[in-house]
Amino acid sequence: EADIYQTPRYLVIGTGKKITLECSQTMGHDKMYWYQQDPGMELHLIHYSYGVNSTEKGDLSSESTVSRIRTEHFPLTLESARPSHTSQYLCASSEYSARASTDTQYFGPGTRLTVL
Amino acid sequence: AQTVTQSQPEMSVQEAETVTLSCTYDTSESNYYLFWYKQPPSRQMILVIRQEAYKQQNATENRFSVNFQKAAKSFSLKISDSQLGDTAMYFCAFMKRGQGAQKLVFGQGTRLTINP
Numbered sequence: 007e008a009d010i011y012q013t014p015r016y017l018v019i020g021t022g023k024k025i026t027l028e029c030s031q032t033m034g035h036d037k038m039y040w041y042q043q044d045p046g047m048e049l050h051l052i053h054y055s056y057g058v059n060s061t062e063k064g065d066l067s068s069e070s071t072v073s074r075i076r077t078e079h080f081p082l083t084l085e086s087a088r089p090s091h092t093s094q095y096l097c098a099s100s101e102y103s104a105r106a107s108t109d110t111q112y113f114g115p116g117t118r119l120t121v122l
Numbered sequence: 123a124q125t126v127t128q129s130q131p132e133m134s135v136q137e138a139e140t141v142t143l144s145c146t147y148d149t150s151e152s153n154y155y156l157f158w159y160k161q162p163p164s165r166q167m168i169l170v171i172r173q174e175a176y177k178q179q180n181a182t183e184n185r186f187s188v189n190f191q192k193a194a195k196s197f198s199l200k201i202s203d204s205q206l207g208d209t210a211m212y213f214c215a216f217m218k219r220g221q222g223a224q225k226l227v228f229g230q231g232t233r234l235t236i237n238p
Contacts, residue, residue, distance in 0.1 A: 037224070048213065048228040049167075064225065096167060100224070109217065109224045110157070113167035 009033060010114035012097050018120045019087055027082045027117045029097035038080040039098040039111060042066060049096060055080055087121040094118050124149045124216050128229035135204055136237050142189075143199045143232050145214030153219040156190065156197045157226070162210040170212070173197065175219075201234075209236045 009032045019025055031038065036057045041049040041064075051064030055074040069091070070084050080099075084091055098111040125148045135141045147156070158170040173181045173190050180188050185205075189198045201208055214229040 039225075041226075046211075046231070046233070048230050049226070050228075051225050054225065065227075094165070098167075098226075109155075109219075110169060110172060111224075111226055112169065113159075115164075115166045118165075 010097060010099055010112055012095075012114040012117050014117060015115060016118050016120075018122065020122050021086075021088055023087050025084050025087055025119070027095055027097075027119070029080045029082070029114055030078050031080075031099040031112075031114075032078060033099065033101070034077060035099035035101040036077070037100045037109070038074065039100070040064070040070075040072060040080070040082050041096040041098065042068065043094045043096055043116075045094070053082065087119075089121045092119060092121050124151070124154075124218070124227045126214050126216050126227050126229035128212075128214055128232050130232045131230070132233045132235070134235040134237060137204060137206060139204055140200065140202050141204055141234065143201075143212050143214075143234065145197045145199070145229055147195050147197065147214070147216050147229075149195070149216065149218075151218050155217045155219060156188075157215040157217065158186070158188070158197075158199045159213045159215060159228075160208075160210045161213065161231075162207075167213075171199065204236045206236050206238060208234065210234060 013028045040053040043049045050066035052068040053072040096116045097114040100111040102109045154175045156173045171183045185202045211231045215226045
């Protein structure tokens with residue numbers, strides 16, 4: 007099992023502010039992901055990373071940006087928060103397991119963002 | 123593109139009963155994985171069970187088992203002897219098998235309530 011940490015768990019902020027959501031994992035996983043989840047809805051991938059200095063956009067368009075300077079750290083930044091960014095943001099990491107013959111993603115606890 | 127459909131938005135059963143959650147998916151891929159994730163009210167996404175598409179044997183994890191019908195593209199989750207702690211949102215997810223970061227495609231979720 008992976009240990010995935012996200013901070014803050016809850017954030018209420020005003021429109022126009024710059025915010026960074028932190029995500030870190032302690033298992034040395036190469037791959038990391040950010041998902042956006044509206045209440046009671048499915049998750050949509052917004053960013054992912056194969057490894058250090060690698061970032062890609064996901065299936066759902068997002069105004070956020072990410073960086074991957076260290077293996078364990080994958081922060082998400084919104085330069086100017088808007089009410090439409092209000093959502094839950096879930097971070098995940100994965101690594102291929104030969105024993106399980108699968109690439110399983112493990113999730114952090116999430117950050118619930120509210121933009122007023 | 124892959125799609126995952128969960129046709130039961132909500133389900134409710136009595137403690138100790140058996141419950142089956144439905145999931146269908148659409149894909150042209152032949153090598154893939156299927157997952158069931160659980161998201162309790164605390165909101166951390168937890169892996170319940172996974173299935174490799176090339177394996178005909180249905181996966182089981184204690185009280186959780188799946189009925190994988192590849193030709194029908196169906197992947198249902200059965201929870202036996204349900205417990206109060208099983209109350210959660212359950213998401214079915216699809217992942218294509220291959221190199222690189224693998225993206226999960228989620229269904230809409232089923233809200234399961236176990237009543238005492």
